[in-house]
Amino acid sequence: MSxxxxxxGIDIGKKLMVVHGVDCHEKTxxxxxxxxxxxxxxxxxxxxxxxxxxxxxxxxxWARKLTEMGHEVRLISAKYVIPYRRKxxxxxxxxxxxxxxIG
Numbered sequence: 001m002s003x004x005x006x007x008x009g010i011d012i013g014k015k016l017m018v019v020h021g022v023d024c025h026e027k028t029x030x031x032x033x034x035x036x037x038x039x040x041x042x043x044x045x046x047x048x049x050x051x052x053x054x055x056x057x058x059x060x061x062w063a064r065k066l067t068e069m070g071h072e073v074r075l076i077s078a079k080y081v082i083p084y085r086r087k088x089x090x091x092x093x094x095x096x097x098x099x100x101x102i103g
Contacts (some may be wrong), residue, residue, distance in 0.1 A: 003029050008051045010039075011091045011097025012058050020095035026103070031092060044069055052102035054081055054094065074102045 005021035008030075017039045021030035034042060041063075043051075048070045053059045055075045063073040076098060084097035 003027070005029050005046075006049055007099055007103055008049060009095045009097070009102070010051060010053050010062070011098065012053065012056060012062060013091055013097040016091070018095040019089040020092070020099045022099055022103075028096075031095075032041065040065060043071060046071075048072065050102065051078055052077055052098045052100055076101055 003023040003025075006024050007022050009020045011018040016033045016035060018030050019030060019034060019039070019042075020028065043066055049072070051066055051071050051073045053062055053073060053075055055077050059075050063075055065086045066073045081094065081097045081101050084100045085093055086097075087093045
């Protein structure tokens with residue numbers, strides 16, 4: 001990884017979580033799909049960062065887990081994410097919009 005990622009947006013799915021990360025210059029550094037177990041493993045190896053998750057039924061579980069690892073987690077309502085989505089609705093675009101919305 002060439003740049004320090006300072007902010008993430010996570011779109012939670014049933015099987016896969018889509019993660020979008022940006023560096024301090026707001027440049028996209030990471031776009032990746034993770035399974036549930038791999039997501040926790042990935043974030044456990046990172047220094048403290050800001051993580052945005054769209055509010056839903058499972059978001060509180062993930063927020064607790066990530067907060068226990070020392071990350072700052074912000075839950076954001078879907079109505080505040082929609083204006084930041086530049087393209088069609090899919091998991092990757094939602095993760096990018098979440099990342100931008102909390103910035």
